[in-house]
Amino acid sequence: MIPYILQYLHSDVTPGEAGNVFWMVVYVLLTFAGVSIGVIFMNWFERKVMAHMQVRLGPMRVGPHGLLQPIADALKLIIKEDLTPASADKLVFWFAPVCVVMTAFCTFIVVPFGRTHAITDMNIGVVFMVGVSSLGVLGVIMAGWASNSQYPLLGSLRSGAQMVSYEIAMCMAVVSAVMMTSMSGEGTLSMIRIVEAQLHQHVWYAFEFFPVGLTALGVFSIAMIAETNRAPFDLPEAESELVAGFHTEYSGFRWSLFFLAEYAGMMAVSAVAVTLWLGGWLRPFPNWLGGARWDTVFSLAPGLTFLLLAALCVIYTVRMAALRVMRANAIGLAAFGAVLGLVGLVCLLPAVRVRVQDIYWFVVKVGFFMYLYVWYRSTFPRYRFDQLMKVGWKVLLPISIAVVVLTALVGVRDELFAMVWR
């Protein structure tokens, strides 16, 4: 048993590919835990960032600087009464949030956090991702229909129409990224191979064929906001028109499953965008600043980041008002800073830092997209539904088709010239 567990540590493939069931389960659980922690963090982060953008403080009471607010919310939601409308379809009503959570998390099966840090590496990874992300609409439709109420039904219909409309532009953008992998030898649909192709071609696909890759990323990053029903495309849950959209009838912990799925979905699509266009787990300039010395310098980044966060905690502890009521907060923040500092020191160990650096760069890039989500939400007003459909069908779809054709044109230009001037 133990040799079976230990032998995987020396392999350089994903647990799925090695066929190692133990590590497979460990990776699945780790991914689940990581994404859940990410959701908890995002809950706090979004409120805090939006609050500061609107010149207010945001959560400050529960824990130092509101750090424990998401946990308090989760506890509140668990002990809250959960209502099922009498006219609802009970089974479908129960299954809808479960279905939404399952589909939202399933994209993470193919997302590579590092060369070996993925649950599995399928040869159809990208197609799997596209398929699973379009399954997400099922849960939403189920929720709206099963509620047997006006607002949820309208919300779910809107959501369905919106998600399928933007799905096409999203797929086309993905096709153009897949085409770019084909430029160096064999093309591939496997997420890990796509990142490796970017390493071998010495370019992130966002900057391949200069404006083309960037346009594809732009189309994808607009479509992914619509796909996850976030502002400014949050029409399915437009408060001013539909109360809360498809989850109007949901309360208590079932509602929080929708919440969990929404944030997990945001992270999943951001992770896909990062993998396809921003070099996945690759550190900045892996070829230009290559060599052992630069490798060492860049692998210090995770540890230093944690130490920086620890230092921030210490600074805020010192600056905290010296009142008796604040003492518990100060001790808590100092303890949190100590934990972060300890993690940072562990990440500086040579054996650890080679393993965590891939994950670190991946998470940083995904975090950038998550920040963009918050930024959009506090910047843009909500679209009207006809405008939304117009953007999806009449703007993004033509652009994405043009992107595919342009990628093909630039990619095979030599062959085309040879054919014409023969």
Place this chain on the structure above:
Amino acid sequence: MWGFRALRARAGHTAGVPYAMPQNYIPIFVFLLVAFAVAAGTLLVATIVRPRNPEKVKGMAYECGIEVQEGSRKRYTVRFYIVAILFVIFDVETIFLFPWAVQFKQLGAYGFVEMIVFLGILVLGYLWVWKKGALEWI
């Protein structure tokens, strides 16, 4: 000759290719199981912890403070249906693009022209749909 072993032998040429192995797909089922267990498990835990005092008024569908007249299962605009149909067409198109996209450099100019013809027919249909007004909302 048509037994399992013969099938395995015929599939033997893929044995050296790591990506042909079905074990890459096993984690999907593990993951689905864990996802279901987590979602259903938390719901179950919540069932044990939370209070439960159903009332007639609590069980009514939400309706902005007025009495609910009837259920929601009635007619809605046909536009949602049109969008769904259009989605099916265009999504199948993108799925057709994937095999070509993987090999498009190797297929070269020939594959490019073929795909332009395919895309051209679809764009013609798209323009027709646009002109017919199926993309207009309202």
